[in-house]
Amino acid sequence: MCLVRFLAALTALACLAGCTATASPPVSPPVSPSPATGPTGSTPAADGLVSRIPGIVRKMEPSVVTIFTDNSLGSGVVYRADGIILTNEHVVERQRRVQVAFADGKRVAGRVLARDARTDLAVLKAERDDLHPATFQQKLPVQGELALALGSPLGFENTVTAGIISGLDREVPDSAQAGHALVDLIQTDAAISPGVSGGALVNGRGEVVGINEAYIPPQEGAVSIGFAIPAGTVVWAVEQLLDKGKVTHSFLGVDLRTLTPEIARSLDVEAEAGAIIISTARGGPAADAGLRQGDVITAFAGQPVRSSEDVVDRLRDLRPGTKATVAIQRDGSVQQVSVTIGEAPAS
Structure with missing residues (x-):
């Protein structure tokens, strides 16, 4: 696609x-540029x-490949010399067999080994073992x-x-x-x-x-x-x-929308920003903790929430089985709810 x-x-x-x-990897230190300039100002x-x-x-050309599927193409990166290549999940979609083209002109068959929709990553095995990772x-x-x-x-x-x-x-x-x-x-x-x-x-x-x-x-x-x-x-x-063959993801079990002024007015919600719960998964961590439709999440795991993406972002740092505090606004009052993070079901 x-x-x-x-x-x-x-x-x-x-x-x-x-x-x-x-958790997000740490940031590497910046490189200070020279203040001197040449005739063109560079x-x-x-x-x-x-x-x-x-x-x-x-240096990089041997490590970047083109991946051909039945109806489109994308790119990939050599991960291991024995033919392991990574790409986006949306490149291979539901394909099991692909063709892999290399910078040296060779083209070989490849087999998709595993994929993960949530990170949008997939790995495949190309029928070649002299690659440059x-x-x-x-x-x-x-x-x-x-x-x-x-x-x-x-x-x-x-x-x-x-x-x-x-x-x-x-x-x-x-x-x-x-x-x-x-x-x-x-x-x-x-x-x-x-x-x-x-x-x-x-x-x-x-x-x-x-x-x-x-x-x-x-x-x-x-x-x-x-x-x-x-x-x-x-x-x-x-x-x-x-x-x-899979990636373990943390799971909250909520259907969220970013709280906009329009949504707040239509639902008579007093919160100015946050993520409003549209529904909860039956038997999921949020429902088990007492979170319900209409609650507005304003903070999660100690960090403020201004959008639905913020909730997903915070969830990345929490392993299944850990507890996190969710701050919500409900019926005009602020409440603190403890949630035990679950593991996302297979997608």
Whole structure:
């Protein structure tokens, strides 16, 4: 499925809060640029970085592949030399067999081993064992760092685009309402187009800092706003997929909407911001704790909540079996409710 259709699907109304139960990786220290400038106003440090881009591309080309399915294509990154490749789940969708094309011109069959819809990651095994694994930088990049996006946009294989790390801890708007909340993402202005999904977002050292995930299309008023899954999340999920064929996710069991002024007025809710519970899963952690339809979550696990994505974001840091305090507004009063986090059922 192409990225545009994937983003369109994210505007669906259903939401089941549950996401990766892992803390965000720490941020690496920034690099201080040289204050000296050349005749054109660029710094020697910047000129040197740009001159290294061709070498970074040559280093990364063997580690980035094109994945062909029955009806579309996407990109992938070599994870292990024995043929293990990772990509986005939405690239392979329900496919079990794919074709994998490499930068050296070879094309081989591949088999999808495991996938996880919530992190939008999948692993496959290509019928080749002389591959060049990418190096993954699991610490978050620094805002302003060089970013190269490698993949196959619109089928143009072995393409690279350049930009910077535009932001961290981003979320794709309204994605939680589709049950596949995309949060804690890296934002970049390196061009990401349909077909680049599953490819590599690379730093100035030739390390993968993220897996290209999505972009906001120009018709939404966006200019070069793309997103990638941080490498720390990727490695955490992929290792679980390879070890046990699935990823364990924390689960709250609520259908949420971000509280807007319109919703607040229509439901006569006094809270100014938060996530309103539309329904709870029968027998789920929220229902068992006494949370119910119409409650507005204003804080979760000690952090304020201003959107439904905030709840999913906080849930990432909580393992199944742990207890968390949920602050809610109900009938004009604030209450504190203790919830035991569950494990999300198989999707």
